[in-house]
Amino acid sequence: MQKPVLVIKLGSATISKADGSINKIIIKKIADEIAVLSANWRIVLVSSGAVGSGKSSIQNYKGSITERKAAAAVGNPILIQLYHKYFHRHGISVAQALCERHHFSNRLQFLQLKETFTAFWNNNILPVVNENDLVSNIELKFSDNDELATLIAVGFDAATLIVCTSVGGFLDGEKKIIPVIEKIDKNIQGYVQNDKSSLGLGGMLSKLTFTRLATSLGIKVIICGLKKTDFFTSALQGLNGTTFIPQKSNFKARQKWLASGSITLGNIALDAGAAKALANRKSLLTVGIKQVEGNFTSGEVVQLMNDAQEIIGVAKVKLDAKEMRSQIAQKNTVAAHADDIVIF
Numbered sequence: 001m002q003k004p005v006l007v008i009k010l011g012s013a014t015i016s017k018a019d020g021s022i023n024k025i026i027i028k029k030i031a032d033e034i035a036v037l038s039a040n041w042r043i044v045l046v047s048s049g050a051v052g053s054g055k056s057s058i059q060n061y062k063g064s065i066t067e068r069k070a071a072a073a074v075g076n077p078i079l080i081q082l083y084h085k086y087f088h089r090h091g092i093s094v095a096q097a098l099c100e101r102h103h104f105s106n107r108l109q110f111l112q113l114k115e116t117f118t119a120f121w122n123n124n125i126l127p128v129v130n131e132n133d134l135v136s137n138i139e140l141k142f143s144d145n146d147e148l149a150t151l152i153a154v155g156f157d158a159a160t161l162i163v164c165t166s167v168g169g170f171l172d173g174e175k176k177i178i179p180v181i182e183k184i185d186k187n188i189q190g191y192v193q194n195d196k197s198s199l200g201l202g203g204m205l206s207k208l209t210f211t212r213l214a215t216s217l218g219i220k221v222i223i224c225g226l227k228k229t230d231f232f233t234s235a236l237q238g239l240n241g242t243t244f245i246p247q248k249s250n251f252k253a254r255q256k257w258l259a260s261g262s263i264t265l266g267n268i269a270l271d272a273g274a275a276k277a278l279a280n281r282k283s284l285l286t287v288g289i290k291q292v293e294g295n296f297t298s299g300e301v302v303q304l305m306n307d308a309q310e311i312i313g314v315a316k317v318k319l320d321a322k323e324m325r326s327q328i329a330q331k332n333t334v335a336a337h338a339d340d341i342v343i344f
């Protein structure tokens with residue numbers, strides 16, 4: 001039987017020192033632990049830290065998007081060299097895998113990515129993934145590497161996604177780590193919605209959105225820190241950070257891929273009748289649409305919301321946002337075919 005897939009995402013702050021440089025002691029510990037875990041898992045490491053590693057090479061660095069791109073292009077090879085140094089001792093090679101959004105939105109490209117990763121695992125090579133920041137402009141960017149790690153976990157059918165953050169876990173109202181969360185309900189959302197610190201790049205609010213998507217597709221998500229020893233092993237044992245229990249899921253690979261494309265492009269609010277029809281595997285008709293948010297084009301994947309503003313699924317749409325808006329609640333045009341709809 002094939003080993004299950006484990007995706008580990010490292011935020012910049014978890015692997016950096018106070019002065020912004022990469023913490024080699026942490027990288028060594030990460031390599032030592034992943035080397036042991038790779039006996040039982042096919043592992044993908046998603047590592048941020050390229051911008052931090054490269055920014056000292058940019059004169060008068062102020063953090064503009066162009067400076068960040070340039071810093072990332074200098075910094076990622078530095079980061080990869082460090083990983084190489086510590087993984088090489090265990091006989092593991094590392095591969096730099098720089099991804100862009102279209103690698104995920106185009107099914108053919110995604111399948112090629114999958115094939116290459118399979119070749120990595122068959123050759124004892126660890127893929128170290130980051131966004132290809134150099135060519136990612138604002139409109140095309142992943143919102144952050146939490147999104148990229150989630151897309152990989154969903155698309156590669158991972159059993160578990162570990163997201164490492166300097167906060168150390170998901171905090172309750174008293175700022176204590178909640179060890180296990182069975183379901184992301186309004187209560188849980190409430191802990192982050194009013195907390196300004198959770199809103200930024202890689203903040204807890206977006207982590208929760210991606211965690212909801214991953215758990216609803218059957219992936220266990222652990223948000224944890226790198227303070228303890230045996231970071232990942234203790235996380236897998238429920239002894240480090242917060243474990244989000246996966247929901248039962250029977251989705252096929254294509255449906256998972258469809259669902260993973262849903263994260264940023266747009267929202268369609270449905271009336272109760274349409275929500276019911278979709279749950280019964282019917283196509284989405286424009287007559288059942290109440291509101292359209294975002295600027296998607298035909299063929300893109302958008303989120304479906306019910307009356308209570310909850311995300312109930314995703315659909316690959318046949319109309320662009322403008323066409324759909326012009327037909328809201330009016331014509332019985334097919335907005336998305338039943339085969340292109342996934343209800344969670």
Ligand SMILES: N[C@@H](CCC(=O)OP(=O)(O)O)C(=O)O
Binds near residue numbers: 010047133143144146
């Ligand atoms: N691609 C960028 C990271 C962007 C990002 O999501 O950073 P983080 O919130 O620290 O995970 C880099 O490597 O610096």
